[in-house]
Amino acid sequence: MPTARKRARTYDPVKIRKAVEAQLGHVRAAVRTLTPEQLALPTRLGEWTVRELVAHIGMAVTAVHRSLERPAPPRQDATLLDWPFVTSASSAAIDDFTRGVAERHPDLDAHLGDVERTLTELLDTHPGSRLLETNVGALPLADYLVTRTVELVVHTDDLNAAVPGLDIPYDRQALAACTRLLADALAVKAPGGSTEVRVPPYAVVQCVEGPRHTRGTPPNVVETDPLTWLRLATGRLTWQEAIAEAKVSASGERADLGGLLPLMA
Known part of the structure; x- marks a missing residue:
């Protein structure tokens, strides 16, 4: 754990x-x-x-x-x-x-x-x-x-x-509370600052080891909506399914979260 x-x-x-x-x-x-x-x-x-x-x-x-x-x-x-x-x-x-x-x-x-x-x-x-x-x-x-x-x-x-x-x-x-707790749990599981995960309008977290950006748009960005996020975090939806269905946008070499999800199962 x-x-x-x-x-x-x-x-x-x-x-x-x-x-x-x-x-x-x-x-x-x-x-x-x-x-x-x-x-x-x-x-x-x-x-x-x-x-x-x-x-x-x-x-x-x-x-x-x-x-x-x-x-x-x-x-x-x-x-x-x-x-x-x-x-x-x-x-x-x-x-x-x-x-x-x-x-x-x-x-x-x-x-x-x-x-x-x-x-x-x-x-x-x-x-x-x-x-x-x-x-x-x-x-x-x-x-x-x-x-x-x-x-x-x-x-x-x-x-x-x-x-x-x-x-x-x-x-x-x-x-909002559900989204934030699960987003923060991702940052605990994969500490770092190379990837920014955005779940508007409720949460933004930095995670995944690697170079940390300091200003401007980060090189690795993941964005999705709250319901998709909670489905990913709890195993109701796989990363591959979310990408295929355009439920998630992911850019950058460290933006693949498939190996970190689900957080809860």
């Missing part, structure tokens, strides 16, 4: 909380409209149907609840930028947990309603500085909420891909 020596940027905890609550609200509003036939549709996530995907979204949010039920760790021993690199290690346990949630909650709208209500109560009760025991180590609650924007935005995209015409909106702050 790459080691992030320091957090690449700070996030406004008030905006992040609103973003998490807003994106969860968008998902719940869409789930309320799904028919049994739509809930049974396949997704791009292995054997999961839409039902399991929705259950997983609820599970991802209640990771906050489960962490707050445990005693606070004595000290912080992880950073926000460590998180993207550890998620795949828990994939088997996540699959089992998700299927259990789907079985226990046949009424997914009611389940997400409970998740919304209890999340609000918990965030009203606990300060952002409260340390949580998470899958990456001890993190402040405020930082862990940033990771929930990734879970919510990426899986909103999965839902939209699975159900034609669903078109769940993306909260702007949630999409």
